[in-house]
Amino acid sequence: MNLEEVARLAGVSRSTVSRVVNDDRRVSDTVRSRVQDIIRQHDYHPNAAARSLASRRTRILGLLIPEAVSAVFSDPFFPRLIQGAVEACNSADYNLLMLMDSGNESDVSDRLYRRVIRGHHLDGMLIVSSVVDDPMIKQLLASDFPFVLVGRHPRYQEISFVDVDNRAAAQSLVAHLLGHGYEQIAMIGGMRNMIATIDRYGGYVTALQEAGLMPDPQLIAYGDFDEQGGYRAMQQLLPYQPRAVFVASDMMAFGALQALRDAGIQVPEEIAVVGFDGVAQGAVSQPPLSTISQPISDLGREAIRVLLDAIERPDRSPVHRFLPTQLTIRRSCGCPETSGPHPLGGDRRAP
Amino acid sequence: MNLEEVARLAGVSRSTVSRVVNDDRRVSDTVRSRVQDIIRQHDYHPNAAARSLASRRTRILGLLIPEAVSAVFSDPFFPRLIQGAVEACNSADYNLLMLMDSGNESDVSDRLYRRVIRGHHLDGMLIVSSVVDDPMIKQLLASDFPFVLVGRHPRYQEISFVDVDNRAAAQSLVAHLLGHGYEQIAMIGGMRNMIATIDRYGGYVTALQEAGLMPDPQLIAYGDFDEQGGYRAMQQLLPYQPRAVFVASDMMAFGALQALRDAGIQVPEEIAVVGFDGVAQGAVSQPPLSTISQPISDLGREAIRVLLDAIERPDRSPVHRFLPTQLTIRRSCGCPETSGPHPLGGDRRAP
DNA sequence: TACTTTTGTGGGAACGCTCCCACGACACTA
DNA sequence: TAGTGTCGTGGGAGCGTTCCCACAAAAGTA
Numbered sequence: 001m002n003l004e005e006v007a008r009l010a011g012v013s014r015s016t017v018s019r020v021v022n023d024d025r026r027v028s029d030t031v032r033s034r035v036q037d038i039i040r041q042h043d044y045h046p047n048a049a050a051r052s053l054a055s056r057r058t059r060i061l062g063l064l065i066p067e068a069v070s071a072v073f074s075d076p077f078f079p080r081l082i083q084g085a086v087e088a089c090n091s092a093d094y095n096l097l098m099l100m101d102s103g104n105e106s107d108v109s110d111r112l113y114r115r116v117i118r119g120h121h122l123d124g125m126l127i128v129s130s131v132v133d134d135p136m137i138k139q140l141l142a143s144d145f146p147f148v149l150v151g152r153h154p155r156y157q158e159i160s161f162v163d164v165d166n167r168a169a170a171q172s173l174v175a176h177l178l179g180h181g182y183e184q185i186a187m188i189g190g191m192r193n194m195i196a197t198i199d200r201y202g203g204y205v206t207a208l209q210e211a212g213l214m215p216d217p218q219l220i221a222y223g224d225f226d227e228q229g230g231y232r233a234m235q236q237l238l239p240y241q242p243r244a245v246f247v248a249s250d251m252m253a254f255g256a257l258q259a260l261r262d263a264g265i266q267v268p269e270e271i272a273v274v275g276f277d278g279v280a281q282g283a284v285s286q287p288p289l290s291t292i293s294q295p296i297s298d299l300g301r302e303a304i305r306v307l308l309d310a311i312e313r314p315d316r317s318p319v320h321r322f323l324p325t326q327l328t329i330r331r332s333c334g335c336p337e338t339s340g341p342h343p344l345g346g347d348r349r350a351p
Numbered sequence: 352m353n354l355e356e357v358a359r360l361a362g363v364s365r366s367t368v369s370r371v372v373n374d375d376r377r378v379s380d381t382v383r384s385r386v387q388d389i390i391r392q393h394d395y396h397p398n399a400a401a402r403s404l405a406s407r408r409t410r411i412l413g414l415l416i417p418e419a420v421s422a423v424f425s426d427p428f429f430p431r432l433i434q435g436a437v438e439a440c441n442s443a444d445y446n447l448l449m450l451m452d453s454g455n456e457s458d459v460s461d462r463l464y465r466r467v468i469r470g471h472h473l474d475g476m477l478i479v480s481s482v483v484d485d486p487m488i489k490q491l492l493a494s495d496f497p498f499v500l501v502g503r504h505p506r507y508q509e510i511s512f513v514d515v516d517n518r519a520a521a522q523s524l525v526a527h528l529l530g531h532g533y534e535q536i537a538m539i540g541g542m543r544n545m546i547a548t549i550d551r552y553g554g555y556v557t558a559l560q561e562a563g564l565m566p567d568p569q570l571i572a573y574g575d576f577d578e579q580g581g582y583r584a585m586q587q588l589l590p591y592q593p594r595a596v597f598v599a600s601d602m603m604a605f606g607a608l609q610a611l612r613d614a615g616i617q618v619p620e621e622i623a624v625v626g627f628d629g630v631a632q633g634a635v636s637q638p639p640l641s642t643i644s645q646p647i648s649d650l651g652r653e654a655i656r657v658l659l660d661a662i663e664r665p666d667r668s669p670v671h672r673f674l675p676t677q678l679t680i681r682r683s684c685g686c687p688e689t690s691g692p693h694p695l696g697g698d699r700r701a702p
Numbered sequence: 703t704a705c706t707t708t709t710g711t712g713g714g715a716a717c718g719c720t721c722c723c724a725c726g727a728c729a730c731t732a
Numbered sequence: 733t734a735g736t737g738t739c740g741t742g743g744g745a746g747c748g749t750t751c752c753c754a755c756a757a758a759a760g761t762a
Binding site for chain 2: 718719720
């Protein structure tokens, strides 16, 4: 069953059927409903490949998880991002293709760029959590292929992105720790070349400086955004006896909490710990984790919207959109247990 | 740049270039290398849509997350499954499309089935964690569209699947609890209509029966595969004072552990708790969680392989493949803390 | 009335491939 | 020597759309 056949059955031309299928208003009501009947009766559906070939649009968007972050892909951040992105795609009648590096062959940019992009497989692409020196970005910029970053890139002002203000959020969280009176505040960062890490570090430094404190290089350690990294980084920090630790992701914070438990150190009585992300498990950790809640699925949804807009109007100026974060205060920072129902029984998120 | 143009530049015909691109061996070495030079020089890449249209193959596979499970999509199970599936796709030079229900419009089967499948968008599909009464399954069976389940379906022997033996794994884990001498063993199940839940329940019952015990209906509660569900289910079980609880997923087990902490009950001294999945956080929970480790990314990888095989040879009989699980014993079941380095510092997985 | 414009419809020409058949050149067999 | 394969190559015919232009009929304008 194809256009031509529907046309024959409805007694009209191929063009008219095409117009009906594509909601072109220049079809009389009589003809339109006659064609629609035939389409429904025979369960006709236009062939995607033929459409793409003729229209030079695939209605497929890519979601690229770069090699550097695919190792921490099981972090709850990614499923929520994917969910938001898929939702936005669904409502715009687009599809989402997963692009990630296998690891065994590190030619992402090759396989990906060459086959998928140059082969016109995609109309556009989302790139997640990019690193500062991603070679892909340069290649894409040169090819004027539409793409949007989830997470800003400091070097290229001409690239659209959707992000949270990592710097401001980190600053407010560290300021909260300072408000408790802590002075020796350490930080555990994620991968050094990731922009989110750099921005969160910037916020940490700013908060200290505004309190008249100098950041101490010994109080900075790096994990790799996973629990094990957080655990080891915390172990490195222990000799310097910080009074509080700002950890740049919740998953690392859980590792840090474990390291402190293993060392017999009380949280928050001896060391306060705060995270970043606002993943669900933070409500059940021991103690419950104070953190920055990011609107993760909104990030994905919004990024798709910006991308679709860039595809529609290629000449528009780049969009730089920051979504709001939320300070989620629980017990790990030293705040008292709030009263009310338990988070797993009900709701207890701070405003 | 297209086939025709490459052909012109290389001084051969379109057909010959096509043969070179598709690794057809019936091309002389001289011509082959001449064509390859031109292709490289001009960075030619075949157009995906044109290929699909002519060959009736898209080289795209779908990964369907049904509505029922998309709510627990942030469970670490899914990222690992996706990772395995994408890896297998990459090495076979296929792409993976994410298909999930938005929730706001519950016409998955409509949007999905009609547009994506009937529109020949996909060569095949993976369906994850299906429920017993999934209407999609019936529809697909009737259409002889290639698909493979991740997680068996008890009703349809003619559908290929890749799964773990949930029943046997659950049975061995509950048998381990019985080996501790516990008799009042409760269970927290996932969504009732999910096949994994049913199978794990079956294993639980069998283990009890083999020990000469009758399962007590009061000792069964259901969560929804997330932490909150586990928390509430545990609360329901508390009045009946079980000595041990088999929880059908790790995430629910973390919720159950929290409920027990909130109730001031010691794990494993007063109640033993075991999970199912083997997610990384189990090593850092308080206490570390004994569980069944599933080879999750292998499940995704293997399912893609089976699917590709089904696409190649549509007449082959259905494949029913079970991957092995592993009993991961930590402290929550009552076993003594094993010596050796901490899991976050190194490795401590039981054989 | 004669003209322009709008509206609805039809058909040709791509879009860039794959697949099938044809055909000459050469090697092998009888 | 003639017949039969195999090999390498070329070209035509789709694949199922969209897009553009043509064109008749109806509606609006002078």
